[in-house]
Amino acid sequence: MFLPHEASSILGIPLSSHVSSDTLIWPHTSNGKYSVRSAYHILMERAIRDRPSHSNMEEESSLWKNIWSLKVIPRIKSFLWRACLEALPTKSNLFNRHLVPSPLCEECQRGAEDTLHVLWYCKSTNKIWRDYSFWPLLQASPPRSLAGLILVVMTSKNEVDIQYFATTSWLLWNRRNKGRSEQVWEPIQSIQQRTILLIEEYQRSNEVQGPRAPIPLNIQWSPPRDNHRKINFDGAIFIDLNAAGIGVIVRDSAGNPEAALSKRVVCPLSPAIIEARAAFEAVKLAKNLGLTEVEFEGDAFVIIAALEDPSANLTPYGNIISDTV
Numbered sequence: 001m002f003l004p005h006e007a008s009s010i011l012g013i014p015l016s017s018h019v020s021s022d023t024l025i026w027p028h029t030s031n032g033k034y035s036v037r038s039a040y041h042i043l044m045e046r047a048i049r050d051r052p053s054h055s056n057m058e059e060e061s062s063l064w065k066n067i068w069s070l071k072v073i074p075r076i077k078s079f080l081w082r083a084c085l086e087a088l089p090t091k092s093n094l095f096n097r098h099l100v101p102s103p104l105c106e107e108c109q110r111g112a113e114d115t116l117h118v119l120w121y122c123k124s125t126n127k128i129w130r131d132y133s134f135w136p137l138l139q140a141s142p143p144r145s146l147a148g149l150i151l152v153v154m155t156s157k158n159e160v161d162i163q164y165f166a167t168t169s170w171l172l173w174n175r176r177n178k179g180r181s182e183q184v185w186e187p188i189q190s191i192q193q194r195t196i197l198l199i200e201e202y203q204r205s206n207e208v209q210g211p212r213a214p215i216p217l218n219i220q221w222s223p224p225r226d227n228h229r230k231i232n233f234d235g236a237i238f239i240d241l242n243a244a245g246i247g248v249i250v251r252d253s254a255g256n257p258e259a260a261l262s263k264r265v266v267c268p269l270s271p272a273i274i275e276a277r278a279a280f281e282a283v284k285l286a287k288n289l290g291l292t293e294v295e296f297e298g299d300a301f302v303i304i305a306a307l308e309d310p311s312a313n314l315t316p317y318g319n320i321i322s323d324t325v
């Protein structure tokens with residue numbers, strides 16, 4: 001009746017252990033609480049998905065490839081990717097969605113503010129690009145889209161120029177966000193200095209690290225209060241096996257293990273669901289053992305916060321949280 005991947009997704013839906021009434025949930029934030037920001041992101045993603053396909057697929061795929069292979073911090077790459085998709089909350093985008101009364105750039109007041117305006121055409125920032133090797137090319141043929149601008153920049157033989165372009169663009173966008181909220185605009189010269197610092201920092205960290213060094217694990221178990229027991233719980237997903245597991249261990253105040261539980265479960269739809277199930281199993285084990293003076297410890301911040309929050313949890317794992325508390 002269902003394809004295997006559909007069946008496994010259905011089996012991964014968390015069910016409540018008691019009969020509960022249907023509730024509207026909001027799966028687009030980590031705590032299940034609605035925010036305008038999360039709704040905005042969904043609308044933008046939908047708009048991107050539904051936009052007409054690019055006439056030149058080859059050009060588009062080379063653009064993505066170039067962006068993802070840039071030698072800059074990952075946050076800058078994802079910024080450029082979102083910028084090329086016009087997925088940033090520029091005034092033009094906000095205006096088109098009736099969220100602001102005008103699309104006008106708040107700094108220069110001279111044009112509609114889209115990403116290309118912020119990063120290239122805004123009179124207040126445009127001069128930042130004059131010393132770069134791609135400047136003459138773009139004077140001869142002004143860009144009509146950010147993707148078009150980036151494709152021209154990428155033709156530069158000077159890799160450092162491309163690195164500078166990406167980093168400066170990201171800083172300009174951050175400058176615009178800060179300026180918009182505080183109505184004070186950071187001087188352009190300081191953007192140039194910060195670009196240099198960021199690139200030097202990137203180069204230094206890559207020289208030292210080479211391939212990514214493993215994160216040193218220095219997490220130590222700390223004992224519970226006297227006469228208490230501590231129950232540690234954790235959940236893990238094994239993507240290759242399409243499976244997930246839960247582990248729970250009970251220790252006395254000296255650290256001696258007293259009971260443990262491990263369970264293989266159907267792969268859930270998200271890591272948070274498996275962590276919520278691990279917390280549920282930990283509490284269930286404590287009840288079954290008749291333990292009352294217990295401290296619980298898990299490493300998933302979002303689940304601990306959900307368990308401590310007295311309001312109804314409207315995430316996809318909300319029913320597990322209400323079963324646990």
Ligand SMILES: [Zn+2]
Nearest residue numbers: 105108122123
């Ligand atoms: Zn402007």
